[in-house]
Amino acid sequence: MPNNQFKKGELYSFITGKASTAIARRLQKKFNTAGLNITIEQWSVLYHLWKQEGISQQELCNATFRDKPSITRLVDNLEKLNLVKRVASENDRRINLIFLTKQSQKLQEETMALADETLNEALETVPTDKVDICKEVLQIVYDNLK
Amino acid sequence: MPNNQFKKGELYSFITGKASTAIARRLQKKFNTAGLNITIEQWSVLYHLWKQEGISQQELCNATFRDKPSITRLVDNLEKLNLVKRVASENDRRINLIFLTKQSQKLQEETMALADETLNEALETVPTDKVDICKEVLQIVYDNLK
DNA sequence: TTTGGATAGTTGCACAAACAACTATATGCC
DNA sequence: GGCATATAGTTGTTTGTGCAACTATCCAAA
Incomplete structure (x- = not known):
């Protein structure tokens, strides 16, 4: 039994993602308090568009x-909020390229600051080396299952 | 800056719970393949009832x-599937006590085995001591934010 | 004993996720 | 060129989540 670390009673929070749920809720509250009318899921799409806009919906699927x-529905809602715009690709008419609007460009700095703040609150009192190990384990878990 | 471990580009997967999402998807697929007609969320409620049944919906809220x-809707759906039963408390008529049915008692062993299997797949190649540190960090994160 | 506040649970609404089925366009092979 | 197949995106359905508003019950203090 090489990997019998999880006795009963310990597996639950791994499966339910207790910690990441708590982080997401905290960040959502910060968005709401700041009067930012977006969801965490919408933010996660914008996050990738801030890194590179003009990518396809399929690329957003892979990234998120x-x-x-x-993604269709997230882009629908982001379009309703005037935060992104679908532009049909010239080369391949099946593809929508997604671009940011001026409004969403303005959101980047403020939301990123709130995300940093949230993570600092989450990781208060956790030593850096343990955080590194935790990130490493979570990455391996993802790679093992994807 | 005591907790500046998260440079940009690293915070994303912590917030989105990439790893726990992958675990939950894998377990859901195992349930489906095994012909078990329940969702991960429903399973997470049963999980606590297997430990102790006859608790109130409010206690299920805290546990999950x-x-x-x-919880109202999860219990609704579990009742439709004949997996739990609401029983009004005698002492306090505001309270519903939730009890397992024979059908859901039978589910425990099989679903727990699939959950163990999923976690073993997820944690393959991860040394035990790193898993322990990871669990510890995630617990602190949760405590910091709750 | 009445009244006001707390607690348990439900309902309505908006948003999101997973799956299946669908349309439209592109591509490769004959 | 024409057809099979793959790819990009959309739509419908079921399930779950978070918030606000609501009902019912309990409890404690005047």
């Missing part, structure tokens, strides 16, 4: 680990 | 980190 219908 | 409407 979501399926195509999820 | 969900709000009251979420």
Whole structure:
């Protein structure tokens, strides 16, 4: 039994993602308090567009680990909020390229600051080397299952 | 800056819970393949009832980190599937006590085995001591934010 | 004993996720 | 060129989540 670390009673919070749920809720509250009318999921799409805009919905699927219908609807809602714009690709008419609007460009700095703040609150009192190990383990878990 | 471990580009997967999402998806697929017609969320409620049944919906809220409407609907759906039963408390008529049915008692062994299997796949190649540190960090994160 | 506040649970609404089925376009092979 | 197949995106359905507003019950203090 090489990997029998999880006795009963310990597996629950790994599966349910207790910690990441708590982080997401905290960040959502910060968005709401700041009067930012976006969801964490919408923010996660913008996050990748801030790194590079003009990518396809399929590329957003890969980046955000979501399926195509999820991205369709997130982009729908982001478009309603005037935060992104679909532009049909000239080369391949199946593809929508997603671009930021001026409004969403303005959101980057403020939301990133709130995200940093949230993570600092989450990791208060945790030594850096333990955080590094934790990140490493979570990455391996993801790679093992993807 | 005591906790500046998260440079940009690293915070994303912590917030989105990439790893726990992958674990939950894998376990859900195992349930489906085994012909078990329940969701991970429903399973997470049963998980606590297997430890102790006859608890109130509010106690299920605390145990599963969900709000009251979420538990109301999960219990609704579990009742439709004949997996739990609401029984009004004699002492306090506001309270529903939730009990398992024979069907859900049978589910425990099989689903727990699939959950163990999933975690073993997830943690393959991860040394035990790193898993322990990871669990520790995630618990602190949760405590810091709750 | 009444009244006001707390607690348990439900309902409505908006948003999101997973899956299946669908449309439209592109591509490769005959 | 024409057809099979793959790819990009959309739509419908079920399930779950978070918030606000609501009902019912309990409890404690005037």
